[in-house]
Amino acid sequence: xxxxxxxxxxxxxxxxxxxxxxxxxxxxxxxxxxxxxxxxxxxxxxxxxxxxxxxxxxxxxxxxxxxxxxxxxxxxxxxxxxxxxxxxxxxxxxxxxxxxxxxxxxxxxxxxxxxxxxxxxxxxxxxxxxxxxxxxxxx
Numbered sequence: 001x002x003x004x005x006x007x008x009x010x011x012x013x014x015x016x017x018x019x020x021x022x023x024x025x026x027x028x029x030x031x032x033x034x035x036x037x038x039x040x041x042x043x044x045x046x047x048x049x050x051x052x053x054x055x056x057x058x059x060x061x062x063x064x065x066x067x068x069x070x071x072x073x074x075x076x077x078x079x080x081x082x083x084x085x086x087x088x089x090x091x092x093x094x095x096x097x098x099x100x101x102x103x104x105x106x107x108x109x110x111x112x113x114x115x116x117x118x119x120x121x122x123x124x125x126x127x128x129x130x131x132x133x134x135x136x137x138x139x
Contacts, residue, residue, distance in 0.1 A: 058088030063106035
């Protein structure tokens with residue numbers, strides 16, 4: 001059962017409990033609480049979109065940190081505050097694929113399906129250094 005269905009079941013239960021406890025004034029109170037909850041959720045979505053709209057599209061401070069904070073099942077509204085910007089749609093790919101790139105060239109490609117995050121891939125730029133060619137350390 002997804003979160004959407006649970007919310008609607010709780011809303012119907014609140015209306016039923018309001019009617020059973022207080023009659024029609026209880027239904028009015030439950031309806032008011034439900035509308036208030038919907039307004040809070042809408043306000044959260046609009047705040048996330050407003051913040052994301054001010055940043056350059058497809059940019060993120062750290063792609064590695066974004067990838068570490070992503071979880072399957074997140075919505076785009078949940079991902080936007082983590083990324084801080086709208087994702088750049090990936091061209092030539094079917095479905096909802098979005099890319100965020102940081103200044104170092106690392107990128108996160110997030111794949112959404114059914115309005116939820118299905119998977120993501122962290123892509124790091126290739127370096128010319130091999131595992132033994134890093135900075136030398138002498139004691």
